[in-house]
Amino acid sequence: TKTPIRVAVTGAAGNIGYALLFRIASGEMFGKDQPLILQLLEIPVEGPQKALKGVAMELEDCAFPLLQDMVLTGEADVAFKDVNWALLVGSKPRGPGMERADLLKDNGKIFIAQGQSIDKVAADDARVAVVGNPCNTNVMIAASQAKRLPKDRFTAMVRLDENRGRAQLAKKAGVDIGQVSDLFIYGNHSPTMFADFTHAKIGGKAAADVIGDEAWLKNDFLPAVGKRGAAIIEARGVSSAASAANALVDHVHDLVTPGKIHSVAVESQGRYGFADGVWAGMPVKTTATGYDVITTYEMDDFAKSKIALTNDELVGERDTVKDMIG
Numbered sequence: 001t002k003t004p005i006r007v008a009v010t011g012a013a014g015n016i017g018y019a020l021l022f023r024i025a026s027g028e029m030f031g032k033d034q035p036l037i038l039q040l041l042e043i044p045v046e047g048p049q050k051a052l053k054g055v056a057m058e059l060e061d062c063a064f065p066l067l068q069d070m071v072l073t074g075e076a077d078v079a080f081k082d083v084n085w086a087l088l089v090g091s092k093p094r095g096p097g098m099e100r101a102d103l104l105k106d107n108g109k110i111f112i113a114q115g116q117s118i119d120k121v122a123a124d125d126a127r128v129a130v131v132g133n134p135c136n137t138n139v140m141i142a143a144s145q146a147k148r149l150p151k152d153r154f155t156a157m158v159r160l161d162e163n164r165g166r167a168q169l170a171k172k173a174g175v176d177i178g179q180v181s182d183l184f185i186y187g188n189h190s191p192t193m194f195a196d197f198t199h200a201k202i203g204g205k206a207a208a209d210v211i212g213d214e215a216w217l218k219n220d221f222l223p224a225v226g227k228r229g230a231a232i233i234e235a236r237g238v239s240s241a242a243s244a245a246n247a248l249v250d251h252v253h254d255l256v257t258p259g260k261i262h263s264v265a266v267e268s269q270g271r272y273g274f275a276d277g278v279w280a281g282m283p284v285k286t287t288a289t290g291y292d293v294i295t296t297y298e299m300d301d302f303a304k305s306k307i308a309l310t311n312d313e314l315v316g317e318r319d320t321v322k323d324m325i326g
């Protein structure tokens with residue numbers, strides 16, 4: 001049997017946490033033969049800590065064979081101690097009338113502290129996946145503080161956007177979801193993201209040819225994927241939780257499964273025209289030890305203009321928090 005891995009989840013008593021923890025513990029993220037220890041972080045406040053205990057009671061009641069232990073805490077250094085994976089879900093939501101810059105800075109403080117704690121106490125092979133928004137900038141901030149760990153260990157989640165896009169293409173074409181491939185998300189996890197339909201395939205053929213309606217792809221599909229999060233809030237009254245948790249299961253599962261090709265927000269290193277140093281969605285192929293970014297897609301002028309827009313937003317976010325990360 002394998003040695004257990006340690007997995008930290010922040011914001012563990014939140015909505016995504018409630019949809020996520022049971023799936024991790026059942027083996028859907030790391031495999032049905034991989035035992036694990038969950039290290040759950042919530043803010044050190046009575047309400048959330050009490051709710052966290054309740055979630056842990058339910059996890060216990062599932063009698064998951066793979067779940068070997070749980071740590072419940074309000075302290076980052078306890079939560080991240082010796083972890084192999086840190087899933088950073090918790091963040092501060094945007095309050096009424098709050099400026100985006102304030103949101104960036106408030107969350108920046110959380111991710112500075114958590115990046116420092118990961119640097120200090122996590123395992124040498126630790127990897128970090130950020131979900132808490134604005135996730136591209138939060139992961140950049142955390143990575144900036146964790147000097148011990150290579151930057152490619154830090155990723156942010158754009159997989160929900162990829163999954164949303166694949167579902168919309170399958171629906172439009174009237175095919176099973178498995179027929180849709182090569183749809184990748186470029187840039188920010190925000191409405192500016194570019195869901196690159198120009199290279200997507202349906203049943204192995206160019207999606208644009210199968211759908212035969214370029215105007216729909218540009219004017220309906222792209223905004224529908226970009227604004228899907230807002231549409232869910234409008235319908236449910238709260239933001240996507242189960243689908244976000246599902247996307248994180250996919251994100252991490254595919255990062256530990258060699259050969260998988262999927263969208264991940266990674267340090268751009270100038271690829272696809274993104275500014276150096278921002279974290280942008282792009283296609284990666286998982287390897288035995290990490291991943292290779294796929295850099296071979298040729299972008300047409302339309303795609304380039306979309307990438308430029310989402311890059312501008314990422315650069316703006318970076319500029320807003322520049323003073324914090326030094």
Ligand code: NAX
Pocket residue numbers: 010011012013014015016017041042043048089090091092093110130131132133134135157158159160161189229239240241244
């Ligand atoms: P909730 O507000 O239900 O839960 C967040 C939890 O995080 C709360 O329990 C809170 O106490 C905790 N928390 C806050 N600050 C913390 C800190 N410093 N340390 C530990 N815990 C902390 O939000 P939920 O619906 O679970 O969403 C969590 C985050 O995911 C939000 O930032 C949200 O914007 C983001 N999302 C990201 C998505 C993506 O695709 N990247 C999609 C879904 C989601 O909107």
